[in-house]
Amino acid sequence: MSVTGSPDLSSSEARTPAARTPDPATPSTPASDVVVPEYVQPPDRSTLPLVFTAPRRGKPPVHWADLDPTQRRSAMEAAGHRAYRARQLSAHYFEGLRADPATWTDLPVAVRGELASTFMPPLLTPVRELTCDDGDTVKSLWKLHDGALVESVLMRYPDRVTMCVSSQAGCGMACPFCATGQGGLQRNMSTAEIVEQVVDGARKLAAGTLADAEAGRTPRVSNVVFMGMGEPLANYKAVSGALRQLTTPNPDGLGMSARGITVSTVGLVPRIHELATEGIPVTLALSLHAPDDELRDELVPVNTRWNVDEVVDAAWEYAKTTKRRVSIEYILIRDVNDQPQRAEQLAKVLRRRGTWGWVHVNLIPLNPTPGSRWTASRRRDEDEFVRRLQARGVPVTVRDTRGREIDGACGQLAAGSADIDAAETVPARRG
Ligand code: SF4
Numbered sequence: 001m002s003v004t005g006s007p008d009l010s011s012s013e014a015r016t017p018a019a020r021t022p023d024p025a026t027p028s029t030p031a032s033d034v035v036v037p038e039y040v041q042p043p044d045r046s047t048l049p050l051v052f053t054a055p056r057r058g059k060p061p062v063h064w065a066d067l068d069p070t071q072r073r074s075a076m077e078a079a080g081h082r083a084y085r086a087r088q089l090s091a092h093y094f095e096g097l098r099a100d101p102a103t104w105t106d107l108p109v110a111v112r113g114e115l116a117s118t119f120m121p122p123l124l125t126p127v128r129e130l131t132c133d134d135g136d137t138v139k140s141l142w143k144l145h146d147g148a149l150v151e152s153v154l155m156r157y158p159d160r161v162t163m164c165v166s167s168q169a170g171c172g173m174a175c176p177f178c179a180t181g182q183g184g185l186q187r188n189m190s191t192a193e194i195v196e197q198v199v200d201g202a203r204k205l206a207a208g209t210l211a212d213a214e215a216g217r218t219p220r221v222s223n224v225v226f227m228g229m230g231e232p233l234a235n236y237k238a239v240s241g242a243l244r245q246l247t248t249p250n251p252d253g254l255g256m257s258a259r260g261i262t263v264s265t266v267g268l269v270p271r272i273h274e275l276a277t278e279g280i281p282v283t284l285a286l287s288l289h290a291p292d293d294e295l296r297d298e299l300v301p302v303n304t305r306w307n308v309d310e311v312v313d314a315a316w317e318y319a320k321t322t323k324r325r326v327s328i329e330y331i332l333i334r335d336v337n338d339q340p341q342r343a344e345q346l347a348k349v350l351r352r353r354g355t356w357g358w359v360h361v362n363l364i365p366l367n368p369t370p371g372s373r374w375t376a377s378r379r380r381d382e383d384e385f386v387r388r389l390q391a392r393g394v395p396v397t398v399r400d401t402r403g404r405e406i407d408g409a410c411g412q413l414a415a416g417s418a419d420i421d422a423a424e425t426v427p428a429r430r431g
Helices: 069-078 085-095 109-119 191-206 232-247 269-276 293-299 308-322 340-351 379-391
Strands: 125-132 137-143 149-157 160-164 168-170 185-188 223-226 261-265 283-287 326-332 359-365 396-398
Touching: 069 085, 085 109, 137 191, 149 191, 160 191, 168 232, 185 232, 191 232, 223 232, 232 261, 232 269, 261 269, 269 308, 283 308, 308 326, 308 340, 308 359, 326 340, 326 379, 340 359, 340 379, 359 379, 379 396
Parallel strands: 160 223, 223 261, 261 283, 283 326, 326 359, 359 396
Antiparallel strands: 125 137, 137 149, 149 160, 168 185
């Protein structure tokens, strides 16, 4: 689920509505004046079909990050080496972030190259790398083994580093405001292709690529958000595998806290229930974008399969099972879903499920895709939307956006680079 180039949910930098100055030109309507929202026909309509099953394309080569520890030992033995070498190799990859076999000094020189080529085939070829926000944001465009293009974004904040990853090449969910959705679904990414994006971010940090780290401290990737290209829960097997690789302690995994990981979805209800039982209590971000079925059918076409009540119920169940607060993502689109009445309706929809502790609303100013007639809300409408939610006691923040000047909306970079020649690729980084 991609929305913008700034998908950090836990941001202490999220613009707090309370800090806003109310626009005096905006008349405030009492909360009791709830009226049924007038339906506004969205200016664009998606004509793309929903695609739940990814086209079958040549699978990427199997990588060390596709295997669990047991499979790694078996694979190592099958390759003619002692099983304990598996743990050594894992320590180099997950813990030391060392890609160059020359640095694997506890392994015999004669086998290092063979292990690298057998178990760590290159999966992501860098195509473009763009930096903004004074060097705190790095957006990468990758070419996969079959030529598909995907994006990832590394964002450094004062108190953490967030990596936004893609889970599919393209997307089959056809959201009409989204550049990725307009390109359709090319294929699912493998577990290792997802993990490699995070490992690359960690290597960039270790190499000091981002804006100056505090003296003597190497920052770590503390947060991973599945908000790049693709609908993560439509590629459930690979994504749940990646969640295991990210959260398994070193040296068999990256050792991240599940609390630092967010999986975003447009609302594939059966998969939300499945995710709740994985035993990996990541944060769920539900991209709602409209509180009523009529509008949500247009903005989020999967709503025709699982409607507002069903997806909000699933999110509530997820919060109850995992004890993790759910984030409701709501892109504000001018004159489409940003009316005061919709704020009131959103508050009602969420309140029906219980007290506010289970949920938080994250408002996202639309980052329009090129050529689209859809645009971000006026500031006064955004402020009024926030005020209405606050008046109903709904926890709400407005997301601080990152990367807008570098085709920040996810999918824009890939869409604008479909004809990239291999000659444009940048040198692979060794770490
Ligand atoms: S089309 Fe896919 S990537 Fe784009 S917003 Fe919808 S779910 Fe996310």
